Amino acid sequence: MQAIILAAGMGKRLKELTEDNTKCMVRVNGVPLIDRTLGQLEKRGLDRIVVVVGYCGDKLIEHIDSLGLSTPIEYIRNDIFNKTNNIYSLWLAHDQLCEDDTLLLESDLIFEESVLDLLIDDPRPNLALVDKYESWMDGTCVKTCDEGYILDFISGKNFKFSDTDDYYKTVNIYKFSRDFSNHQYVPFLKAYCEALGNNEYYEQVLKVIAMLDRSMIQTKKLTGQRWYEIDDAQDLDIAQSLFPAENQSRYELVGSRYGGYWRYPGMLDFCYLVNPYYPPKKMISEMENSFETLLRQYPSGLRVNRILAAKNFEVGYANITVGNGAAELINALMSEISGKIGIIRPTFEEYPNRCSEEIVTFTPSNDDFTYTVEDIKEFFGDKDISALFLINPDNPSGNYIPTKDVRELVSWAADKGIKIVVDESFSDFADEDCHTLLDTGYINKNSHLTVIKSISKSHGVPGLRLGIAASGDTQLIDKLSAKVSIWNINSFGEFYMQIFEKYRKDYERSLELLRAERKRLFAKLSGIDGIRPIPSQANYIMAEITAGISAGELAEKMLADNVLIKDLSSKIGDGRQFIRVAVRNEQENDIMLDSLKKNLLK
Secondary structure, three states: OEEEEEEOOOOHHHHHHHOOOOHHHOEEOOEEHHHHHHHHHHOOOOOEEEEEEEOEHHHHHHHHHOOOOOOOEEEEEOOOOOOOOHHHHHHHOHHHHOOOOEEEEEOOEEEOOHHHHHHHHOOOOOEEEEEEOOOOOOOOEEEEOOOOEEEEEEOHHHOOHHHHHHOEEEEEEEEEOHHHHHHHHHHHHHHHHHHHOOOOOOHHHHHHHHHHOHHHOEEEEOOOOOEEEOOOHHHHHHHHHHOOOOOOOHHHHHHOOOOOHHHOOOOEEOOOOOOOOOOOHHHHHHHHHOHHHHHHOOOOOHHHHHHHHHHHHOOOHHHEEEEEOHHHHHHHHHOOOOOOEEEEOOOOOHHHHOOOOOEEEEOOOOOOOOOOHHHHHHHHOOOOOOEEEEEOOOOOOOOOOOHHHHHHHHHHHHHHOOEEEEEOOOHHHOOOOOOOOOOHHHHHHOOOEEEEEEHHHHHOOHHHOEEEEEEOOHHHHHHHHHHOOOOOOOHHHHHHHHHHHHHHHHHHHHHHHHHHHHHHHHHHHHOOOOEEEOOOOOOEEEEEEOOOOOHHHHHHHHHOOOEEOEEOHHHHOOOOOEEEEEOOOHHHHHHHHHHHHHHHOO
Protein backbone atom coordinates (compact mmCIF):
# COMPACT_ATOMS: atom_id res chain seq x y z
CA MET A 1 0.00 0.00 0.00
CA GLN A 2 1.08 3.56 -0.72
CA ALA A 3 -0.06 7.04 0.27
CA ILE A 4 -0.63 10.05 -1.97
CA ILE A 5 -0.66 13.48 -0.31
CA LEU A 6 -2.02 16.48 -2.20
CA ALA A 7 0.06 19.47 -1.06
CA ALA A 8 0.11 21.91 -3.97
CA GLY A 9 -2.32 24.54 -2.66
CA MET A 10 -1.45 28.08 -1.63
CA GLY A 11 -3.56 28.30 1.56
CA LYS A 12 -4.47 31.96 0.98
CA ARG A 13 -6.95 32.07 3.88
CA LEU A 14 -4.09 31.50 6.33
CA LYS A 15 -2.65 34.83 5.13
CA GLU A 16 0.76 35.63 6.66
CA LEU A 17 1.24 32.03 7.80
CA THR A 18 1.53 30.93 4.18
CA GLU A 19 3.23 33.95 2.67
CA ASP A 20 6.38 31.94 2.01
CA ASN A 21 5.30 28.42 2.97
CA THR A 22 2.75 25.95 1.70
CA LYS A 23 -0.24 25.20 3.92
CA CYS A 24 1.06 21.88 5.21
CA MET A 25 4.11 23.64 6.68
CA VAL A 26 1.88 25.54 9.11
CA ARG A 27 2.73 24.53 12.66
CA VAL A 28 0.24 23.16 15.17
CA ASN A 29 1.77 23.63 18.62
CA GLY A 30 5.22 23.82 17.04
CA VAL A 31 4.90 20.79 14.73
CA PRO A 32 4.35 21.29 10.96
CA LEU A 33 1.27 19.51 9.65
CA ILE A 34 3.33 17.60 7.10
CA ASP A 35 5.71 16.31 9.78
CA ARG A 36 2.84 14.90 11.78
CA THR A 37 1.17 13.28 8.77
CA LEU A 38 4.37 11.76 7.42
CA GLY A 39 5.29 10.47 10.88
CA GLN A 40 1.94 8.72 11.17
CA LEU A 41 2.27 7.19 7.69
CA GLU A 42 5.84 6.10 8.40
CA LYS A 43 4.59 3.83 11.20
CA ARG A 44 2.25 2.00 8.80
CA GLY A 45 5.03 0.37 6.80
CA LEU A 46 3.91 1.72 3.43
CA ASP A 47 5.77 0.95 0.21
CA ARG A 48 6.06 4.63 -0.66
CA ILE A 49 4.59 8.09 -0.11
CA VAL A 50 3.86 10.28 -3.12
CA VAL A 51 3.61 14.02 -2.48
CA VAL A 52 2.14 16.36 -5.09
CA VAL A 53 3.79 19.75 -4.54
CA GLY A 54 3.12 23.14 -6.07
CA TYR A 55 3.25 26.42 -4.15
CA CYS A 56 6.69 26.74 -2.47
CA GLY A 57 7.36 23.23 -3.75
CA ASP A 58 11.16 23.38 -3.54
CA LYS A 59 11.03 24.49 0.08
CA LEU A 60 8.58 21.69 0.95
CA ILE A 61 10.70 19.05 -0.78
CA GLU A 62 13.81 20.26 1.02
CA HIS A 63 11.98 20.11 4.35
CA ILE A 64 10.58 16.61 3.82
CA ASP A 65 13.98 15.30 2.70
CA SER A 66 15.50 16.63 5.92
CA LEU A 67 13.18 14.48 8.05
CA GLY A 68 15.12 11.29 7.38
CA LEU A 69 12.12 9.05 6.77
CA SER A 70 12.73 5.40 5.92
CA THR A 71 9.65 5.19 3.69
CA PRO A 72 10.57 6.12 0.09
CA ILE A 73 9.25 9.55 -0.91
CA GLU A 74 8.39 10.54 -4.48
CA TYR A 75 7.46 14.02 -5.64
CA ILE A 76 5.18 15.20 -8.42
CA ARG A 77 5.10 18.88 -9.36
CA ASN A 78 1.97 20.85 -10.16
CA ASP A 79 3.47 23.87 -11.88
CA ILE A 80 0.09 25.54 -12.46
CA PHE A 81 -1.13 25.22 -8.86
CA ASN A 82 -2.42 28.81 -8.96
CA LYS A 83 -4.75 28.02 -11.90
CA THR A 84 -6.02 24.58 -10.95
CA ASN A 85 -7.80 22.75 -8.15
CA ASN A 86 -7.10 19.41 -6.52
CA ILE A 87 -8.54 17.38 -9.41
CA TYR A 88 -5.50 18.36 -11.49
CA SER A 89 -3.04 17.55 -8.72
CA LEU A 90 -4.54 14.09 -8.43
CA TRP A 91 -4.57 13.64 -12.21
CA LEU A 92 -0.83 14.33 -12.25
CA ALA A 93 -0.46 11.32 -9.93
CA HIS A 94 -2.72 9.03 -11.97
CA ASP A 95 0.09 6.66 -12.98
CA GLN A 96 1.13 6.18 -9.36
CA LEU A 97 -2.52 5.84 -8.35
CA CYS A 98 -2.86 2.85 -10.68
CA GLU A 99 0.25 1.07 -9.38
CA ASP A 100 -0.85 0.16 -5.84
CA ASP A 101 -3.61 0.30 -3.25
CA THR A 102 -3.67 3.91 -2.05
CA LEU A 103 -4.41 6.08 0.95
CA LEU A 104 -5.31 9.50 -0.46
CA LEU A 105 -4.95 12.47 1.90
CA GLU A 106 -5.26 16.23 1.80
CA SER A 107 -2.26 17.96 3.37
CA ASP A 108 -4.22 20.45 5.49
CA LEU A 109 -5.58 17.80 7.87
CA ILE A 110 -4.63 16.91 11.41
CA PHE A 111 -5.97 13.69 12.91
CA GLU A 112 -5.45 10.93 15.45
CA GLU A 113 -3.26 8.04 14.33
CA SER A 114 -6.14 5.60 14.81
CA VAL A 115 -7.95 7.29 11.92
CA LEU A 116 -5.53 5.70 9.44
CA ASP A 117 -5.93 2.29 11.05
CA LEU A 118 -9.69 2.49 10.60
CA LEU A 119 -9.18 2.54 6.84
CA ILE A 120 -6.25 0.15 6.64
CA ASP A 121 -7.82 -2.52 8.85
CA ASP A 122 -11.21 -2.42 7.15
CA PRO A 123 -11.37 -5.28 4.57
CA ARG A 124 -13.51 -3.26 2.17
CA PRO A 125 -11.33 -2.09 -0.74
CA ASN A 126 -12.64 1.41 -1.45
CA LEU A 127 -13.60 3.72 1.39
CA ALA A 128 -14.35 7.38 2.03
CA LEU A 129 -13.71 8.39 5.64
CA VAL A 130 -16.67 10.43 6.95
CA ASP A 131 -17.81 11.98 10.21
CA LYS A 132 -21.25 13.04 11.43
CA TYR A 133 -21.90 16.56 10.27
CA GLU A 134 -21.34 19.30 12.85
CA SER A 135 -22.01 23.02 12.48
CA TRP A 136 -18.31 23.89 12.29
CA MET A 137 -17.71 21.69 9.24
CA ASP A 138 -17.46 23.00 5.70
CA GLY A 139 -17.10 21.25 2.37
CA THR A 140 -18.34 18.05 0.76
CA CYS A 141 -21.05 16.11 2.59
CA VAL A 142 -22.68 12.80 1.76
CA LYS A 143 -25.76 10.84 2.64
CA THR A 144 -25.09 7.21 3.44
CA CYS A 145 -27.12 4.13 4.33
CA ASP A 146 -26.59 1.63 7.16
CA GLU A 147 -24.62 -0.65 4.82
CA GLY A 148 -22.18 2.20 4.17
CA TYR A 149 -23.04 2.92 0.55
CA ILE A 150 -23.05 6.55 -0.55
CA LEU A 151 -26.56 7.57 -1.49
CA ASP A 152 -25.73 11.12 -2.53
CA PHE A 153 -22.99 13.74 -2.56
CA ILE A 154 -24.34 17.06 -1.27
CA SER A 155 -23.00 20.05 -3.16
CA GLY A 156 -23.03 23.54 -1.69
CA LYS A 157 -26.02 24.67 -3.72
CA ASN A 158 -28.03 21.61 -2.64
CA PHE A 159 -27.03 21.81 1.03
CA LYS A 160 -30.05 22.09 3.32
CA PHE A 161 -29.55 22.84 7.00
CA SER A 162 -32.90 21.20 7.70
CA ASP A 163 -31.41 17.88 6.51
CA THR A 164 -28.12 17.97 8.39
CA ASP A 165 -29.17 15.14 10.71
CA ASP A 166 -28.67 12.88 7.70
CA TYR A 167 -25.37 14.39 6.54
CA TYR A 168 -21.83 13.09 6.95
CA LYS A 169 -18.81 15.26 6.19
CA THR A 170 -16.02 13.76 4.11
CA VAL A 171 -12.75 13.92 6.07
CA ASN A 172 -10.75 14.02 2.80
CA ILE A 173 -8.97 10.77 3.55
CA TYR A 174 -9.77 7.86 1.21
CA LYS A 175 -8.68 4.31 0.48
CA PHE A 176 -8.69 3.16 -3.15
CA SER A 177 -7.76 -0.30 -4.39
CA ARG A 178 -5.43 -0.56 -7.38
CA ASP A 179 -8.21 -2.28 -9.32
CA PHE A 180 -10.66 0.55 -8.57
CA SER A 181 -8.11 3.18 -9.63
CA ASN A 182 -7.28 1.37 -12.89
CA HIS A 183 -10.76 0.48 -14.04
CA GLN A 184 -13.04 3.11 -12.53
CA TYR A 185 -11.51 6.12 -10.89
CA VAL A 186 -8.66 7.10 -13.22
CA PRO A 187 -10.69 6.62 -16.46
CA PHE A 188 -13.47 8.78 -15.01
CA LEU A 189 -10.89 11.27 -13.71
CA LYS A 190 -9.44 11.63 -17.21
CA ALA A 191 -12.85 12.04 -18.83
CA TYR A 192 -13.96 14.58 -16.22
CA CYS A 193 -10.84 16.71 -16.65
CA GLU A 194 -11.16 16.63 -20.43
CA ALA A 195 -14.84 17.59 -20.29
CA LEU A 196 -14.87 20.18 -17.53
CA GLY A 197 -11.27 21.30 -17.12
CA ASN A 198 -8.74 21.28 -14.31
CA ASN A 199 -10.33 23.81 -11.99
CA GLU A 200 -12.59 21.23 -10.30
CA TYR A 201 -12.44 18.88 -7.32
CA TYR A 202 -11.72 15.15 -7.38
CA GLU A 203 -14.77 14.47 -5.17
CA GLN A 204 -16.91 15.27 -8.23
CA VAL A 205 -15.57 12.15 -9.92
CA LEU A 206 -16.49 10.07 -6.87
CA LYS A 207 -19.99 11.50 -7.07
CA VAL A 208 -20.35 10.35 -10.69
CA ILE A 209 -19.09 6.87 -9.86
CA ALA A 210 -21.41 6.57 -6.85
CA MET A 211 -24.38 7.60 -8.98
CA LEU A 212 -23.60 4.88 -11.53
CA ASP A 213 -22.82 2.11 -9.06
CA ARG A 214 -23.20 2.59 -5.29
CA SER A 215 -21.24 -0.55 -4.54
CA MET A 216 -18.01 0.91 -5.95
CA ILE A 217 -17.15 3.02 -2.89
CA GLN A 218 -18.45 2.90 0.66
CA THR A 219 -18.09 5.04 3.76
CA LYS A 220 -16.12 4.44 6.92
CA LYS A 221 -17.68 6.40 9.78
CA LEU A 222 -15.62 7.89 12.56
CA THR A 223 -16.78 7.13 16.08
CA GLY A 224 -15.41 10.07 18.02
CA GLN A 225 -11.83 10.14 16.75
CA ARG A 226 -10.42 13.67 16.62
CA TRP A 227 -9.56 15.43 13.36
CA TYR A 228 -9.62 18.93 11.96
CA GLU A 229 -9.19 20.65 8.61
CA ILE A 230 -7.12 23.83 8.77
CA ASP A 231 -8.14 26.51 6.30
CA ASP A 232 -7.77 29.71 8.35
CA ALA A 233 -6.42 31.13 11.60
CA GLN A 234 -9.51 30.15 13.58
CA ASP A 235 -9.18 26.55 12.39
CA LEU A 236 -5.56 26.61 13.49
CA ASP A 237 -6.53 27.86 16.95
CA ILE A 238 -9.10 25.06 17.31
CA ALA A 239 -6.61 22.45 16.07
CA GLN A 240 -4.04 23.57 18.64
CA SER A 241 -6.50 22.92 21.45
CA LEU A 242 -7.44 19.53 20.02
CA PHE A 243 -3.88 18.32 19.46
CA PRO A 244 -1.54 19.57 22.19
CA ALA A 245 2.19 18.91 22.13
CA GLU A 246 3.55 16.28 24.51
CA ASN A 247 4.43 18.85 27.16
CA GLN A 248 1.13 20.74 26.86
CA SER A 249 -2.15 20.34 28.70
CA ARG A 250 -5.09 19.97 26.36
CA TYR A 251 -7.32 21.01 29.26
CA GLU A 252 -5.51 24.35 29.55
CA LEU A 253 -5.60 24.93 25.80
CA VAL A 254 -9.34 24.27 25.62
CA GLY A 255 -10.04 26.30 28.75
CA SER A 256 -8.14 29.30 27.41
CA ARG A 257 -10.87 29.76 24.79
CA TYR A 258 -13.46 30.64 27.50
CA GLY A 259 -16.25 29.14 25.43
CA GLY A 260 -17.09 28.34 21.83
CA TYR A 261 -17.20 24.67 22.82
CA TRP A 262 -19.81 23.96 20.16
CA ARG A 263 -16.76 23.68 17.90
CA TYR A 264 -15.84 20.47 19.78
CA PRO A 265 -18.22 17.68 18.68
CA GLY A 266 -19.71 15.69 21.52
CA MET A 267 -18.08 17.68 24.32
CA LEU A 268 -20.10 17.95 27.53
CA ASP A 269 -19.25 21.24 29.18
CA PHE A 270 -19.50 21.06 32.98
CA CYS A 271 -17.52 24.31 33.43
CA TYR A 272 -20.00 26.88 32.18
CA LEU A 273 -22.91 27.36 34.52
CA VAL A 274 -26.27 27.62 32.81
CA ASN A 275 -29.81 26.37 33.31
CA PRO A 276 -30.11 23.01 31.46
CA TYR A 277 -33.93 23.03 31.58
CA TYR A 278 -34.57 26.43 30.03
CA PRO A 279 -35.49 27.96 27.60
CA PRO A 280 -38.35 25.68 26.50
CA LYS A 281 -38.62 24.42 22.94
CA LYS A 282 -41.63 26.61 22.23
CA MET A 283 -39.66 29.73 23.14
CA ILE A 284 -36.77 28.62 20.96
CA SER A 285 -39.20 28.01 18.09
CA GLU A 286 -40.62 31.50 18.52
CA MET A 287 -37.15 32.99 18.30
CA GLU A 288 -36.32 30.83 15.28
CA ASN A 289 -39.47 32.03 13.57
CA SER A 290 -38.26 35.62 13.95
CA PHE A 291 -34.64 34.84 13.12
CA GLU A 292 -34.46 36.63 9.76
CA THR A 293 -36.16 39.74 11.09
CA LEU A 294 -33.87 39.89 14.12
CA LEU A 295 -30.81 39.25 11.99
CA ARG A 296 -31.62 42.09 9.58
CA GLN A 297 -32.89 44.70 12.05
CA TYR A 298 -31.09 46.96 14.48
CA PRO A 299 -31.98 46.49 18.15
CA SER A 300 -33.92 49.30 19.77
CA GLY A 301 -31.10 50.60 21.91
CA LEU A 302 -30.40 50.75 25.62
CA ARG A 303 -33.41 52.87 26.61
CA VAL A 304 -35.91 50.29 25.34
CA ASN A 305 -33.90 47.40 26.75
CA ARG A 306 -33.97 49.05 30.17
CA ILE A 307 -37.77 49.24 29.89
CA LEU A 308 -37.90 45.51 29.09
CA ALA A 309 -35.58 44.65 31.98
CA ALA A 310 -37.61 46.78 34.37
CA LYS A 311 -40.75 44.89 33.35
CA ASN A 312 -39.15 41.44 33.68
CA PHE A 313 -37.55 42.10 37.07
CA GLU A 314 -40.34 44.29 38.43
CA VAL A 315 -38.26 47.34 39.31
CA GLY A 316 -38.42 50.92 38.12
CA TYR A 317 -36.89 52.00 34.84
CA ALA A 318 -34.60 54.47 36.61
CA ASN A 319 -33.32 51.67 38.86
CA ILE A 320 -32.05 49.23 36.24
CA THR A 321 -29.74 48.95 33.26
CA VAL A 322 -28.80 46.12 30.92
CA GLY A 323 -25.38 44.80 29.98
CA ASN A 324 -23.85 42.62 27.33
CA GLY A 325 -23.60 39.93 29.97
CA ALA A 326 -23.10 40.79 33.62
CA ALA A 327 -19.37 41.10 32.87
CA GLU A 328 -19.89 44.37 30.97
CA LEU A 329 -21.71 45.90 33.93
CA ILE A 330 -19.18 44.60 36.44
CA ASN A 331 -16.42 46.28 34.48
CA ALA A 332 -18.36 49.55 34.41
CA LEU A 333 -19.29 49.29 38.10
CA MET A 334 -15.75 48.69 39.32
CA SER A 335 -14.61 51.96 37.78
CA GLU A 336 -17.10 53.72 40.08
CA ILE A 337 -15.76 52.09 43.26
CA SER A 338 -13.04 53.79 45.28
CA GLY A 339 -11.33 52.94 48.54
CA LYS A 340 -10.65 49.51 50.03
CA ILE A 341 -13.09 46.77 48.99
CA GLY A 342 -14.07 43.61 50.80
CA ILE A 343 -14.07 40.27 48.99
CA ILE A 344 -14.93 36.78 50.27
CA ARG A 345 -12.83 34.01 48.72
CA PRO A 346 -12.89 31.60 46.98
CA THR A 347 -15.26 33.48 44.70
CA PHE A 348 -16.07 34.67 41.21
CA GLU A 349 -12.90 36.55 40.30
CA GLU A 350 -14.40 39.00 37.79
CA TYR A 351 -14.89 41.61 40.54
CA PRO A 352 -11.35 41.60 41.98
CA ASN A 353 -9.88 41.25 38.47
CA ARG A 354 -11.56 44.53 37.48
CA CYS A 355 -10.61 46.31 40.68
CA SER A 356 -7.81 48.88 40.86
CA GLU A 357 -8.25 49.51 44.59
CA GLU A 358 -6.87 47.71 47.65
CA ILE A 359 -8.63 44.39 48.33
CA VAL A 360 -9.34 43.02 51.79
CA THR A 361 -10.02 39.28 51.61
CA PHE A 362 -11.98 37.09 53.98
CA THR A 363 -11.39 33.34 53.51
CA PRO A 364 -13.50 31.00 55.68
CA SER A 365 -11.32 28.64 57.68
CA ASN A 366 -13.60 25.58 57.50
CA ASP A 367 -13.29 22.73 54.99
CA ASP A 368 -16.48 23.65 53.09
CA PHE A 369 -15.74 27.40 52.76
CA THR A 370 -19.09 28.19 54.35
CA TYR A 371 -19.83 31.51 56.05
CA THR A 372 -22.71 33.46 57.53
CA VAL A 373 -23.64 37.10 57.83
CA GLU A 374 -22.22 37.08 61.35
CA ASP A 375 -18.89 35.81 59.98
CA ILE A 376 -18.83 38.63 57.42
CA LYS A 377 -19.67 41.31 59.97
CA GLU A 378 -17.09 40.02 62.44
CA PHE A 379 -14.29 39.95 59.87
CA PHE A 380 -14.96 43.24 58.08
CA GLY A 381 -16.24 45.18 61.08
CA ASP A 382 -12.89 46.84 61.75
CA LYS A 383 -11.36 46.75 58.26
CA ASP A 384 -12.35 50.26 57.12
CA ILE A 385 -13.64 49.08 53.75
CA SER A 386 -15.69 51.35 51.48
CA ALA A 387 -17.46 48.58 49.56
CA LEU A 388 -18.35 44.94 50.16
CA PHE A 389 -19.03 42.34 47.48
CA LEU A 390 -21.23 39.32 48.11
CA ILE A 391 -21.85 36.62 45.49
CA ASN A 392 -24.89 34.70 46.68
CA PRO A 393 -24.77 31.73 46.17
CA ASP A 394 -21.02 32.03 46.01
CA ASN A 395 -18.98 30.62 43.18
CA PRO A 396 -17.48 28.01 43.41
CA SER A 397 -18.55 26.90 46.89
CA GLY A 398 -22.32 27.26 46.42
CA ASN A 399 -22.55 28.81 49.90
CA TYR A 400 -25.88 30.59 50.27
CA ILE A 401 -27.10 33.21 52.73
CA PRO A 402 -30.90 33.43 53.12
CA THR A 403 -32.50 36.65 51.89
CA LYS A 404 -33.54 37.82 55.38
CA ASP A 405 -29.92 37.54 56.49
CA VAL A 406 -28.66 39.37 53.40
CA ARG A 407 -31.07 42.19 54.24
CA GLU A 408 -29.54 42.28 57.70
CA LEU A 409 -26.11 42.61 56.08
CA VAL A 410 -27.40 45.44 53.87
CA SER A 411 -28.62 47.30 56.99
CA TRP A 412 -25.27 46.70 58.71
CA ALA A 413 -23.45 48.09 55.67
CA ALA A 414 -25.65 51.20 55.72
CA ASP A 415 -24.81 51.81 59.38
CA LYS A 416 -21.11 51.44 58.60
CA GLY A 417 -21.25 53.70 55.52
CA ILE A 418 -20.26 50.81 53.27
CA LYS A 419 -21.54 50.32 49.75
CA ILE A 420 -22.65 46.75 49.13
CA VAL A 421 -22.86 44.84 45.87
CA VAL A 422 -24.86 41.62 45.87
CA ASP A 423 -24.46 39.36 42.84
CA GLU A 424 -27.60 37.24 42.46
CA SER A 425 -26.55 35.44 39.27
CA PHE A 426 -27.27 32.04 40.85
CA SER A 427 -29.84 32.96 43.47
CA ASP A 428 -32.82 31.67 41.46
CA PHE A 429 -31.52 28.14 41.98
CA ALA A 430 -31.70 28.35 45.79
CA ASP A 431 -34.30 26.29 47.62
CA GLU A 432 -35.95 29.16 49.46
CA ASP A 433 -39.00 30.87 47.93
CA CYS A 434 -37.78 34.44 48.33
CA HIS A 435 -34.29 34.65 46.85
CA THR A 436 -33.87 38.18 45.52
CA LEU A 437 -33.45 41.76 46.68
CA LEU A 438 -34.96 43.07 43.45
CA ASP A 439 -37.84 45.11 44.81
CA THR A 440 -38.28 48.76 43.88
CA GLY A 441 -39.27 49.90 47.35
CA TYR A 442 -36.44 48.03 49.03
CA ILE A 443 -33.62 49.14 46.75
CA ASN A 444 -34.83 52.75 46.81
CA LYS A 445 -34.64 52.69 50.62
CA ASN A 446 -31.11 51.27 50.37
CA SER A 447 -29.35 53.38 47.76
CA HIS A 448 -25.98 52.03 48.92
CA LEU A 449 -27.02 48.61 47.50
CA THR A 450 -26.37 47.45 43.94
CA VAL A 451 -27.69 44.12 42.67
CA ILE A 452 -25.99 42.39 39.74
CA LYS A 453 -27.58 39.46 37.94
CA SER A 454 -26.49 37.37 34.97
CA ILE A 455 -29.50 36.42 32.88
CA SER A 456 -27.23 34.25 30.76
CA LYS A 457 -26.59 31.83 33.61
CA SER A 458 -29.96 31.47 35.31
CA HIS A 459 -31.96 31.52 32.08
CA GLY A 460 -29.64 29.21 30.15
CA VAL A 461 -28.97 31.65 27.28
CA PRO A 462 -25.25 32.51 27.51
CA GLY A 463 -25.06 33.06 23.77
CA LEU A 464 -27.38 36.08 24.12
CA ARG A 465 -25.04 37.79 26.62
CA LEU A 466 -27.52 39.44 28.98
CA GLY A 467 -27.06 40.83 32.46
CA ILE A 468 -28.59 43.55 34.64
CA ALA A 469 -27.56 45.97 37.36
CA ALA A 470 -30.19 47.47 39.69
CA SER A 471 -29.87 50.07 42.43
CA GLY A 472 -31.72 52.77 44.30
CA ASP A 473 -28.78 54.99 43.40
CA THR A 474 -30.22 56.21 40.10
CA GLN A 475 -27.19 58.39 39.43
CA LEU A 476 -25.02 55.26 39.54
CA ILE A 477 -27.38 53.48 37.13
CA ASP A 478 -27.17 56.45 34.75
CA LYS A 479 -23.37 56.35 34.94
CA LEU A 480 -23.30 52.63 34.18
CA SER A 481 -25.67 53.17 31.26
CA ALA A 482 -23.45 55.92 29.91
CA LYS A 483 -20.41 53.64 30.00
CA VAL A 484 -21.89 51.06 27.62
CA SER A 485 -22.80 51.36 23.96
CA ILE A 486 -26.32 52.43 23.04
CA TRP A 487 -26.57 49.13 21.11
CA ASN A 488 -24.79 46.92 23.61
CA ILE A 489 -27.64 44.38 23.38
CA ASN A 490 -28.35 42.81 20.00
CA SER A 491 -31.80 42.16 18.53
CA PHE A 492 -31.88 38.55 19.71
CA GLY A 493 -31.28 39.60 23.31
CA GLU A 494 -33.91 42.31 23.07
CA PHE A 495 -36.47 39.92 21.59
CA TYR A 496 -35.74 37.39 24.33
CA MET A 497 -36.52 39.97 27.01
CA GLN A 498 -39.60 41.01 25.08
CA ILE A 499 -41.16 37.52 25.10
CA PHE A 500 -39.87 36.24 28.47
CA GLU A 501 -43.03 37.06 30.41
CA LYS A 502 -45.00 34.51 28.37
CA TYR A 503 -42.62 31.79 29.52
CA ARG A 504 -42.23 32.71 33.18
CA LYS A 505 -44.05 29.57 34.36
CA ASP A 506 -41.71 27.47 32.22
CA TYR A 507 -38.83 29.24 33.89
CA GLU A 508 -40.13 28.51 37.38
CA ARG A 509 -40.63 24.87 36.39
CA SER A 510 -37.05 24.69 35.11
CA LEU A 511 -35.80 25.84 38.52
CA GLU A 512 -37.74 23.05 40.21
CA LEU A 513 -36.20 20.49 37.87
CA LEU A 514 -32.73 21.90 38.50
CA ARG A 515 -33.12 21.72 42.27
CA ALA A 516 -34.29 18.10 42.08
CA GLU A 517 -31.40 17.10 39.81
CA ARG A 518 -28.89 18.93 42.02
CA LYS A 519 -30.09 16.87 44.97
CA ARG A 520 -29.74 13.64 42.98
CA LEU A 521 -26.31 14.59 41.66
CA PHE A 522 -25.06 15.47 45.12
CA ALA A 523 -26.20 12.07 46.43
CA LYS A 524 -24.44 10.31 43.55
CA LEU A 525 -21.22 12.23 44.14
CA SER A 526 -21.41 11.45 47.85
CA GLY A 527 -21.40 7.74 47.01
CA ILE A 528 -18.13 7.85 45.07
CA ASP A 529 -14.92 7.00 46.91
CA GLY A 530 -12.19 9.60 46.56
CA ILE A 531 -14.39 12.67 46.28
CA ARG A 532 -16.13 14.85 48.87
CA PRO A 533 -18.92 17.06 47.49
CA ILE A 534 -19.86 20.29 49.27
CA PRO A 535 -23.56 21.17 49.66
CA SER A 536 -24.61 23.85 47.18
CA GLN A 537 -27.57 26.10 46.51
CA ALA A 538 -26.43 26.98 42.99
CA ASN A 539 -26.44 25.09 39.71
CA TYR A 540 -23.01 23.64 40.38
CA ILE A 541 -21.30 21.53 43.03
CA MET A 542 -17.80 21.99 44.35
CA ALA A 543 -16.01 18.85 45.49
CA GLU A 544 -12.71 17.99 47.13
CA ILE A 545 -10.62 15.26 45.50
CA THR A 546 -9.26 12.89 48.16
CA ALA A 547 -8.18 10.03 45.90
CA GLY A 548 -4.55 11.08 45.56
CA ILE A 549 -4.91 12.52 42.08
CA SER A 550 -4.65 16.24 41.39
CA ALA A 551 -7.63 18.18 40.12
CA GLY A 552 -5.65 19.09 37.01
CA GLU A 553 -4.81 15.47 36.24
CA LEU A 554 -8.43 14.46 36.75
CA ALA A 555 -9.68 17.26 34.49
CA GLU A 556 -7.18 16.26 31.80
CA LYS A 557 -8.26 12.61 31.91
CA MET A 558 -11.95 13.42 31.88
CA LEU A 559 -11.42 15.69 28.87
CA ALA A 560 -10.23 12.60 27.01
CA ASP A 561 -13.79 11.33 27.59
CA ASN A 562 -15.11 14.61 26.13
CA VAL A 563 -16.18 15.81 29.59
CA LEU A 564 -14.96 19.27 30.62
CA ILE A 565 -14.91 20.02 34.35
CA LYS A 566 -13.45 22.95 36.28
CA ASP A 567 -10.08 22.53 37.98
CA LEU A 568 -10.12 24.83 41.02
CA SER A 569 -6.45 24.41 42.00
CA SER A 570 -5.47 28.00 41.19
CA LYS A 571 -8.61 29.41 42.82
CA ILE A 572 -8.14 27.57 46.14
CA GLY A 573 -4.37 27.74 46.27
CA ASP A 574 -3.73 25.87 49.55
CA GLY A 575 -2.59 22.55 48.08
CA ARG A 576 -5.92 20.80 48.49
CA GLN A 577 -7.53 19.59 45.31
CA PHE A 578 -11.00 20.77 44.31
CA ILE A 579 -13.14 20.58 41.19
CA ARG A 580 -16.47 22.14 40.26
CA VAL A 581 -19.11 20.51 38.09
CA ALA A 582 -22.19 22.16 36.67
CA VAL A 583 -25.59 20.58 37.21
CA ARG A 584 -26.78 19.44 33.79
CA ASN A 585 -29.65 17.08 32.99
CA GLU A 586 -29.78 13.54 34.37
CA GLN A 587 -28.44 11.80 31.29
CA GLU A 588 -25.48 14.15 30.90
CA ASN A 589 -24.73 14.10 34.63
CA ASP A 590 -24.59 10.30 34.55
CA ILE A 591 -22.04 10.42 31.72
CA MET A 592 -19.95 12.79 33.82
CA LEU A 593 -20.28 10.55 36.88
CA ASP A 594 -19.12 7.50 34.92
CA SER A 595 -16.07 9.39 33.65
CA LEU A 596 -15.35 10.72 37.14
CA LYS A 597 -15.50 7.27 38.73
CA LYS A 598 -13.36 5.71 36.03
CA ASN A 599 -10.64 8.34 36.17
CA LEU A 600 -10.50 8.60 39.95
CA LEU A 601 -9.46 4.94 40.01
CA LYS A 602 -6.51 5.42 37.66
